[in-house]
Amino acid sequence: MIDVHRLRIFRSVVANGSIQAAADILGYTPSAVSQHVSALQRETGITLVERSGRGIRVTAAGETLAAAGTDVMRDLARLEGVVDDLRLGRTSRLTIGYFSSAGRAWMPGIVARLRAEFPDVLLELELNEVPGEQTAPDIDVTIEVAGVDEREGYERTHLVTDPYVVVVHKSHRLARRRSVLLGELATERLVDNDYEDTPWHHVLDRACEAAGFTPRYVVQSQDHHTALAFVAAGVGITVLPRLAALELPRDTRVIRLTRPQPVREIVVLTRATVAHRPVVRRAVELLLQRTPHD
Numbered sequence: 001m002i003d004v005h006r007l008r009i010f011r012s013v014v015a016n017g018s019i020q021a022a023a024d025i026l027g028y029t030p031s032a033v034s035q036h037v038s039a040l041q042r043e044t045g046i047t048l049v050e051r052s053g054r055g056i057r058v059t060a061a062g063e064t065l066a067a068a069g070t071d072v073m074r075d076l077a078r079l080e081g082v083v084d085d086l087r088l089g090r091t092s093r094l095t096i097g098y099f100s101s102a103g104r105a106w107m108p109g110i111v112a113r114l115r116a117e118f119p120d121v122l123l124e125l126e127l128n129e130v131p132g133e134q135t136a137p138d139i140d141v142t143i144e145v146a147g148v149d150e151r152e153g154y155e156r157t158h159l160v161t162d163p164y165v166v167v168v169h170k171s172h173r174l175a176r177r178r179s180v181l182l183g184e185l186a187t188e189r190l191v192d193n194d195y196e197d198t199p200w201h202h203v204l205d206r207a208c209e210a211a212g213f214t215p216r217y218v219v220q221s222q223d224h225h226t227a228l229a230f231v232a233a234g235v236g237i238t239v240l241p242r243l244a245a246l247e248l249p250r251d252t253r254v255i256r257l258t259r260p261q262p263v264r265e266i267v268v269l270t271r272a273t274v275a276h277r278p279v280v281r282r283a284v285e286l287l288l289q290r291t292p293h294d
Contacts, residue, residue: 007042007151009026009036010025010036013058014062014066019037044065063209092120093121093122094117094122094138094274099127099129113286115130141159155272158266161262161264162256164203164239164240164261165239165255166238166243167252169254174255180257182211182258182259183212183213185208186213189216190215190216191221192221195222216238229249239262268282268284
């Protein structure tokens with residue numbers, strides 16, 4: 001059985017690059033840290049560190065153990081959170097999935113209301129838009145994908161239709177326009193603002209196909225905050241949902257897109273087995289009160 005405390009100390013050694021640095025961060029003596037690392041080596045039967053000059057070098061096996069311990073530490077932290085909640089009398093838990101622009105615009109206000117109205121419920125939020133990571137929260141605020149079957153075990157509620165807009169630098173030739181045809185962007189330098197293989201990225205790709213061109217990206221950014229910063233620096237323009245363009249950097253302008261106008265449908269999926277719970281019904285009610293321009 002691996003001592004979790006020793007594993008934590010060893011991971012600090014790996015992260016800081018030396019026993020001395022880990023000791024300074026943890027508030028231990030270097031001798032105490034070294035003893036914990038030695039004890040962990042005996043427990044595992046693995047050489048985790050080797051002498052290198054006046055310091056130490058983490059072995060490949062040590063690097064592997066430290067990396068593998070990430071999930072263990074995360075699960076342990078979650079378990080400790082459960083214990084804390086039980087101690088405080090919180091016996092109910094609700095997980096809510098969200099994507100980044102909805103998280104910024106909606107989640108703080110909604111979570112604040114839910115915490116005030118249901119103080120005994122622990123709320124956990126999970127980002128649901130990272131490719132390759134599958135989540136199964138109780139409530140999932142997500143983008144509806146055309147042609148994809150409904151998620152089994154969930155009830156669907158439509159929230160809003162979120163149109164795409166273009167954001168440009170104030171000096172751009174289109175900056176004074178209130179709207180532009182999507183096809184007018186065919187020769188523009190575009191800044192990407194999402195993971196390439198996400199369904200909502202395909203919304204724009206399909207609209208551009210309908211307008212007769214393929215987007216020409218000069219920067220591949222995977223989040224809208226960075227993309228907007230590139231626009232503010234004059235690198236290019238970006239096309240993104242209106243919900244992601246509520247707060248713009250200085251010297252940028254937002255313009256409506258038309259003919260065709262890309263849109264994404266935002267829905268909330270509720271796990272059927274918890275849909276009857278008052279906190280779940282209230283969460284959906286609060287989401288329905290929101291609009292893309294909140």
